Every structure is written in structure tokens, then in C-alpha cells.
Amino acid sequence: xxxxxxGNMGYVGPSVIKQIRGSYPDATIDGFDTGxxxxxxxxxxxxxxxxxxxxxxxxxxxxxxxxxEGYDAVVMLAAISNDPMGARFAKVTxxxxxxxxxxxxxxxxxxxxxxxxxxxxxxxxGLASGEPRREHDPVNPLTAYAASKIGTERAxxxxxxxxxxxxxRFATACGMSDRLxxxxxxxxxxxxALSDGQISILSDGTPWRPLIDVADMARAIEWGVTRTADNxxxxxxxxxxxxxxxxxxxxxxxxxxxxxxxxxVSINKNAPADSRSYKVDFSLFAxxxxxxxxxxxxxxxxxxxxxxxxxxxxxxxxxxxxxxxIRLETLKNLMNQGQLSETLNWSVEGDLNQVYSRGLAA
Numbered sequence: 285x286x287x288x289x290x291g292n293m294g295y296v297g298p299s300v301i302k303q304i305r306g307s308y309p310d311a312t313i314d315g316f317d318t319g320x321x322x323x324x325x326x327x328x329x330x331x332x333x334x335x336x337x338x339x340x341x342x343x344x345x346x347x348x349x350x351x352x353e354g355y356d357a358v359v360m361l362a363a364i365s366n367d368p369m370g371a372r373f374a375k376v377t378x379x380x381x382x383x384x385x386x387x388x389x390x391x392x393x394x395x396x397x398x399x400x401x402x403x404x405x406x407x408x409x410g411l412a413s414g415e416p417r418r419e420h421d422p423v424n425p426l427t428a429y430a431a432s433k434i435g436t437e438r439a440x441x442x443x444x445x446x447x448x449x450x451x452x453r454f455a456t457a458c459g460m461s462d463r464l465x466x467x468x469x470x471x472x473x474x475x476x477a478l479s480d481g482q483i484s485i486l487s488d489g490t491p492w493r494p495l496i497d498v499a500d501m502a503r504a505i506e507w508g509v510t511r512t513a514d515n516x517x518x519x520x521x522x523x524x525x526x527x528x529x530x531x532x533x534x535x536x537x538x539x540x541x542x543x544x545x546x547x548x549v550s551i552n553k554n555a556p557a558d559s560r561s562y563k564v565d566f567s568l569f570a571x572x573x574x575x576x577x578x579x580x581x582x583x584x585x586x587x588x589x590x591x592x593x594x595x596x597x598x599x600x601x602x603x604x605x606x607x608x609x610i611r612l613e614t615l616k617n618l619m620n621q622g623q624l625s626e627t628l629n630w631s632v633e634g635d636l637n638q639v640y641s642r643g644l645a646a
Contacts, residue, residue: 285308285311285312285356285357286311286312286313286314286354286355286356286357287304287311287312287313287314287355287356287357287358287359287509288314288315288316288351288352288355288357288358288359289301289313289314289315289316289358289359289361290315290316290317290344290347290358290359290360290361290362290388291316291317291344291360291361291362291363292315292316292317292332292333292336292339292361293315293317293319293320293321293322293332293333293339293463294317294321294361294362294363294365294463295321295365295457295461295463295464295465295498296361296403296457296461296498296501296502296505297315297317297332297361297463298332298461298462298463299461299462299498299499299501299502300359300361300501300502300505300506301313301315301332301333301335301336302332302335302502303499303502303503303505303506304502304505304506304509305335307506312337313335313336313337314336314337314338314339314340314355315333315336315338315339315340316340316342316344316347316351316362317339317340317341317342317362318341318342318343318344318362318630319341320614320615320618320624320628321463321611321614323608324463324464324465324608324609324611324614325462325463326460326461326462326463326464326592326596327462330462332462332463343629343630344362344380344384344385344388345379345380345383345384347384347387347388347391349391349394349395352388352391352392352395352397353395354395355392355397356397356398356399357397357398357399357400357401357509357510358388358389358392358397358399358400358401359401359403359505359508359509360385360388360389360400360401360402360403361403362380362384362385363377363380363381363385363403363429363432364376364377364380364381364429364432364628365429365611366429366467366468366611366612367407367427367428367429367430367560368467368612369429369611369612369615370427370428370429370432371427371428372612372615373615373628374428375627376627376628377428377429377432378428378431378432378435380628381429381432381433381436382432382433382435382436382439385402385436385439386436386439386440389402389436389439389440389443389449390443392447393443393445393447397447398447398448399447399448399449399450399508399509399510399511400440400447400448400449400450401450401452401505401508401509402436402437402440402449402450402451402452403452403454403501403505404433404434404436404437404451404452404453404454404521405429405430405433405453405454406453406454406455406456406494406523406525406562406564407425407427407429407430407433407456407560408423408424408425408430408433408434408437408453409421409423409424409562409564410423410424410425410426410430410560410562411424411426411560411561411562412424412561412562412563413561415563415565416530416563416564416565417523417562417563417564417565418523418565418567418568419453419521419522419523419568426560427560433453436451437451437521440519441519441521443519446518447518448511448512448513448518448519448520449518449519449520450507450508450511450516450520450522451519451520451521451522452501452504452505452508452522452524453521453522453523453524453564454496454501454504454524454525455493455494455495455496455523455524455525455526455529455564455566456468456469456470456493456494456495456496457495457496457497457498457501458470458471458495458496458497458498458585458589459471459497459498459499459580459585459588459589460498460585460588460589460591460592461498464592464609465609465610465611466603466604466607466609466610467604467609467610467611467612469493469495469533469536470495470536470540470582470585470586470589471589472604473536473537473540474540474543474544474586474589474590474593475589475593475598475603475609476547477540477541477543477544477547478544478590478593478594478598478599479598479599479600479601479603480601481546481547481548482547482548482550483537483540483541483547483548483549483550484550484552485533485534485537485549485550485551485552486552487533487552488551488552488553488554489532489533489534489537489551490532490533490534490561491532491533491560491561492530492531492532492533492561492562492563493530493531493532493533493536493561493562494525494526494529494530494531494562494563494564494566495525495526495529495531495536495582495585496524496525496526496529496578497578497580497584497585497588499579499580500526500577500578500579500580501524503576503577503578503579504524504569504573504576506576507573507575507576511573515572516572520572522568522569522572523564523565523566523568523569524566524569525564525566525569525578526566526577526578526581527566527567527570527577529566529578529582530563530564531582534549534551536582537549537551539582539583539586540586543583543586543587543590544590615628
């Protein structure tokens with residue numbers, strides 16, 4: 285089996301590489317990434333790409349036909365991956381998350397790729413009151429990021445081929461990673477508790493969010509890589525998360541507070557209503573992928589984050605403004621250094637191997 289993972293040098297990619305390599309030790313696994321976040325490592329001793337067969341450096345907006353030929357499966361992780369980045373780079377978000385993903389999928393179909401896995405998002409449900417959202421329910425994307433995800437899903441549905449396509453509408457990601465992000469709700473709460481003894485909820489705490497640990501995202505992606513069309517259909521859109529994994533934001537904060545004794549929780553009771561609040565039904569995923577269901581409970585994710593951050597000696601009280609674990613700050617820093625343009629193209633001359641080396645030194 286030969287697998288290509290685009291965007292492998294982000295938050296989710298390292299877990300996907302480890303998961304697939306563990307299950308298929310003899311597989312050929314290659315990565316394709318432009319290296320924006322290559323230096324955002326939790327440990328240089330545990331370099332995620334060392335278990336790949338090959339790391340290709342390139343921009344998915346200009347990926348070539350030859351880069352996709354010969355693979356049995358393609359996993360599409362490459363994305364501008366949260367709402368603040370989507371707001372700052374709205375046009376680029378559409379280009380990378382939707383236009384490039386669609387072009388890669390069409391090329392994959394043309395060259396005979398067997399399985400395509402797209403990392404979509406439950407954020408497509410936007411503001412949705414009432415019963416947990418199921419896959420056939422109306423979507424309500426409220427941000428550039430969410431719009432790019434539903435746009436890609438619809439483009440994938442239009443592809444006519446024998447390729448098995450799996451769009452995984454993931455719950456909100458959380459948990460420890462070799463390339464950590466702290467701009468995610470649960471991860472932010474743990475970072476705040478450890479660095480400042482304070483968990484700050486910027487809303488009134490009532491919005492609903494489904495959660496999935498990054499390790500469980502990797503398990504779902506492995507399922508998509510090997511799924512056959514008789515298990516869910518040739519082109520499947522499915523909510524990916526834990527059947528009991530819907531939480532109100534205040535519940536997440538209180539769970540972190542129990543795990544980090546002495547910290548306090550601050551709720552902004554005067555905050556305007558959060559426009560993103562939704563519960564999600566994950567029963568279809570449980571039915572189709574019973575051997576790949578999430579194993580990490582909320583307590584497991586919190587404990588892994590606490591252990592991981594403590595091992596790093598994490599004490600940065602200003603991490604939201606300065607840490608390279610905040611993806612928007614990383615992009616802004618690269619732009620301020622003259623390495624990235626407003627369109628998020630590398631401005632450093634030379635091939636991307638040179639860019640990558642400079643990124644590691646940043």
C-alpha cells in the first residue's frame with residue numbers, strides 16, 4: 285500500500301503517520317507539505333517525519349500530476365485550520381482548503397487512486413439548536429473555514445469515478461501532538477491552567493462543542509484509507525467523533541480545573557452569544573467503523589496535555605500572543621520576518637528544502 289498525506293506537518297499529521305505506520309509497517313507513506321509549521325515541535329528528539337518514506341516540500345496550490353501518481357490512497361489534511369486564520373486569510377483559505385483540495389481529488393481520480401480521505405469539520409453546522417446534527421441535516425457555515433469545508437465536500441460529491449471518497453466531519457480537535465496547537469478550546473484551557481493558574485472562557489460558557497482527540501482522528505483516517513465502497517457508499521460524508529463527546533464549553537473548563545488543582549475558572553457572563561454552538565450525532569460513524577471508534581475520553585486528553593506541557597516546562601503566560609503553538613501567530617511572525625507573503629507564498633529564494641531548514645531555525 286502506498287499513501288500520500290498532504291499537510292502532514294501540522295497538528296494532526298504526526299498522529300496519522302504514527303497510526304498508519306503502526307498498522308501497516310511495510311506501507312510506503314509519503315508526506316507533502318509546505319512547511320509553515322515545521323518548527324512547531326514539542327520535541328526535536330521525536331521528529332515525526334523520521335518514519336515516513338519520503339517528505340516532499342511543496343504548496344498544494346501548485347501540486348503536480350506526478351506528485352499524486354502511483355498512490356493507492358491520498359489523505360487531505362492541508363488547510364488553513366481555524367476561524368481566526370480563516371478571517372485573516374479568507375481568500376487564501378478558499379484557495380488552499382477548497383480549490384487545491386478539489387484539484388487534488390480530481391487528479392487522484394484521474395490517475396486511479398483507490399481511496400481519498402478528506403478532513404472536513406463539524407463546524408459546517410455553525411449555529412444549530414435542538415437535536416444533535418446528523419449528516420443529512422442542513423448545514424450553516426458561518427466562517428471562511430467552515431465554508432471551505434462544505435464547499436469541498438460538495439465538489440467531491442460531483443466527482444464521477446470508482447474512487448472511494450470519505451469526508452470525515454471531525455469534532456473539534458484536542459489533545460497532545462508532536463506539533464502542538466494551543467489555539468483549540470481544550471488545549472487552551474490546559475495551557476492557561478498550567479501557565480497562569482487561570483482558565484479564561486471568552487463566552488458565557490454555554491455553547492456546545494463536540495470533541496475528538498487527535499489520536500482518535502488518526503484512527504478514523506486510517507479507516508478512511510482502507511474503507512471499501514460497500515461500507516457506506518462510494519462517496520461518504522460522516523460525522524467523526526465520540527457518541528458521548530458533546531460538551532458545553534464550561535464543562536470543558538471545569539474538567540481541566542479538576543485535573544490542575546489550584547487553578548480558577550473565569551467566565552465572561554456579559555459576552556455576546558457565541559454564533560458557533562452545535563451538538564453532533566456520531567451514530568453513523570459508530571455503525572460503519574466499530575473497530576475505529578474513539579478511545580480517548582476527555583480526561584485522557586487533558587492528562588496527556590498536562591503531562592506533555594509539563595515535560596516541556598511550559599510556563600508562558602503570554603502564549604496567546606507569542607507562542608509558536610498558536611498557528612496565526614506563527615504565520616504572522618513568518619510574514620514579519622519577510623519569509624511569507626500576504627498570499628502565504630514563501631518569499632525565500634531557493635527550493636523548499638532550504639525554506640524548511642530556515643523554518644526549523646526560526
